[in-house]
Amino acid sequence: MNHSHIVHSQDGYSPWILLTGLFLMLLIYCYAAIFGGSSHKKWPKYRYVTWFLGLTCIAIALVGPIAHSSHINFVSHMYAHLLLGMFAPLFIALSFPLTLLLRTIKVQHARFISRLLKSEIVGFLSNPIIASLLNFGGLWTLYTTNLYSLMHQHTLLHLFVHIHIFLAGYLFTISIIYFDPTPHRHHFPFRSICMILFLAGHDILSKYIFIHPPNFVPAEQSQVGGKVMYYGGDLVDLIIIFILCLQWYKTANQRVLLIKGQSN
Amino acid sequence: MKIENTSKFRKQNFWSGVLFGLGMVAFIDETAFHQLLHWHHFYDKSTTSIGLISDGLFHAFSWFSTIWSLFLLADLRRKKAFWLKRWIGGLFLGAGLFQLYDGTVQHKFMKLHQIRYHVDILPYDLTWNITALIMVIFGLVIVLRTRKSEGMIKNES
Numbered sequence: 001m002n003h004s005h006i007v008h009s010q011d012g013y014s015p016w017i018l019l020t021g022l023f024l025m026l027l028i029y030c031y032a033a034i035f036g037g038s039s040h041k042k043w044p045k046y047r048y049v050t051w052f053l054g055l056t057c058i059a060i061a062l063v064g065p066i067a068h069s070s071h072i073n074f075v076s077h078m079y080a081h082l083l084l085g086m087f088a089p090l091f092i093a094l095s096f097p098l099t100l101l102l103r104t105i106k107v108q109h110a111r112f113i114s115r116l117l118k119s120e121i122v123g124f125l126s127n128p129i130i131a132s133l134l135n136f137g138g139l140w141t142l143y144t145t146n147l148y149s150l151m152h153q154h155t156l157l158h159l160f161v162h163i164h165i166f167l168a169g170y171l172f173t174i175s176i177i178y179f180d181p182t183p184h185r186h187h188f189p190f191r192s193i194c195m196i197l198f199l200a201g202h203d204i205l206s207k208y209i210f211i212h213p214p215n216f217v218p219a220e221q222s223q224v225g226g227k228v229m230y231y232g233g234d235l236v237d238l239i240i241i242f243i244l245c246l247q248w249y250k251t252a253n254q255r256v257l258l259i260k261g262q263s264n
Numbered sequence: 265m266k267i268e269n270t271s272k273f274r275k276q277n278f279w280s281g282v283l284f285g286l287g288m289v290a291f292i293d294e295t296a297f298h299q300l301l302h303w304h305h306f307y308d309k310s311t312t313s314i315g316l317i318s319d320g321l322f323h324a325f326s327w328f329s330t331i332w333s334l335f336l337l338a339d340l341r342r343k344k345a346f347w348l349k350r351w352i353g354g355l356f357l358g359a360g361l362f363q364l365y366d367g368t369v370q371h372k373f374m375k376l377h378q379i380r381y382h383v384d385i386l387p388y389d390l391t392w393n394i395t396a397l398i399m400v401i402f403g404l405v406i407v408l409r410t411r412k413s414e415g416m417i418k419n420e421s
Contacts, residue, residue, distance in 0.1 A: 241327065
């Protein structure tokens, strides 16, 4: 037990601060959903569940046994990475945080945020190509340079890498599938191609890790870790592709109805 | 309007079949040969880097095309434009072409991995690629025979 405390204090963040923070976010979300928008439609129940699951994924990735052993074991690191960079962003995107925020806060504040969303910088960052590059580029740098071993020596770097993994994963998810208000939209074929290229890159990098272990990682760990990344990435991307195609399926019918409506 | 629509749906039936065929072969390859039989290896030391890239791209594309083809199929059924015969033709063509590519370019030229290890590989390679060729020919025949839309109009009525 003492040992784990030492490791965590090296990280620079106490597990309790993080857990309290996540718990507060859960409470705020529920409060806003139940009481915040009394004049709005009832908030769908599944979104509480996805929000809870998203926060839980973050918690498991950053505190507790998996997070602890991820400092010394590459396989644990990969599981933590999968939870933080892929599962958590997907669950959080599925719980419509921005929609909830916009309907909870004052109108003039909401206007400011929607103006921000329409800005060119948000449009640039949420372009699927840029989002894929930020996500994939981060991973490539982490596993093919000595950043991976540096990260375990420097507290701030460790924190930065983990925040980047989550944010880049979230940005990528919402650049491919749309839930919250998205002023800068892209066509389905374009998003599909970006999705395929990202998944291909993810697969190639997994096999690359399988062959070339990152700094100081034993070969057996990098082989199992590579497979975890390959098949785990497949699983999450399968869900994202399914939602992407489902959203196409829904709009494809609307388009037909529109044509029919015009011809009548 | 009618003719325009049927030609559009003829294409959609074809592509839905091709993409599903491709995805299906990739899926069988992964489940049967990688996971159940353990004949294929996750990585073979002789793999070239172009092989690694090709494998990644095809794996991602097959993953996507399996799901996408089924949504195309659902869309066809919703619009009452599903044409089973042409779809099956597309399926065999897609399945055969991908298996042929996997069996020749990926296994042999890019040396991704072999069908099986520690055995005489020739009969395996022959079975693999001849099956692929039969599927291509079979699919091509059906696709060519369903080139005209009459079958579909008959099918619709």
